[in-house]
Amino acid sequence: MRCEAVTRRGRPCRREALAGGRVCASHAGRCGARPGNRNALRHGLYSQQLTPEERLALATARAVEGLDEEIAVTRLMILRALRQQNTPPATYVRLVEALCRQLRVQRQLRGGSAEGLAAALGKVLDEVANELGLAP
Numbered sequence: 554m555r556c557e558a559v560t561r562r563g564r565p566c567r568r569e570a571l572a573g574g575r576v577c578a579s580h581a582g583r584c585g586a587r588p589g590n591r592n593a594l595r596h597g598l599y600s601q602q603l604t605p606e607e608r609l610a611l612a613t614a615r616a617v618e619g620l621d622e623e624i625a626v627t628r629l630m631i632l633r634a635l636r637q638q639n640t641p642p643a644t645y646v647r648l649v650e651a652l653c654r655q656l657r658v659q660r661q662l663r664g665g666s667a668e669g670l671a672a673a674l675g676k677v678l679d680e681v682a683n684e685l686g687l688a689p
Contacts (some may be wrong), residue, residue, distance in 0.1 A: 556580055602630055602644075620659045627652045628677060635684055652677065 556566035558580035568577035578584055603611060611626065631648045634640040656673050 602633070620655060620662070624652065624655045624659065627655060628680070631677075631681065632684055635681060 554570045554575075556568045556570045556577035556579075557575045558566045558577070560566055566577060566580060568579065570577055571581060571583075574581060627648060631645070631652065634644050634648060653674070660673075
C-alpha cells in the first residue's frame with residue numbers, strides 16, 4: 554500500500570506505507586536520529602573554551618532568554634583568553650567577531666544608533682586594555 558500523504562510539492566507521496574499504517578516512515582515522523590543521539594554534535598567555540606563547570610552553567614543560562622547574558626559570557630571568554638599566555642590569535646579574532654555581531658544585533662533590536670555601538674565597543678576595548686595593563 555502506498556503512503557496517503559502529500560509531499561511539499563503537492564504531489565502524492567510515492568513511498569510504501571508502514572505495515573498496518575496509512576503513511577510512510579517520513580510522514581509518520583519516524584525518520585531522523587533517535588532521541589539522545591550525539592553523533593552529529595558539533596564542538597564549537599564554547600566546548601573548546603569552557604571548563605566542565607562552565608559548560609553546566611552555560612546549559613543553565615540557555616534557559617534564560619536574552620542577548621545581554623550572551624554578550625557577558627563572550628566578554629568573560631575574551632578576558633580569560635587574554636590571561637592565558639598560549640591562546641592562539643585566531644581565538645581572539647573569533648571571540649571579538651562574535652562580540653561585534655552580538656553588539657550589532659543588540660543595537661538593531663533596541664533601535665540604537667551607531668554611536669551606541671561604538672561606545673559599547675570602546676568600553677570593551679577599555680576593559681581589555683585595563684586587563685592587560687595597557688590603560689593610561
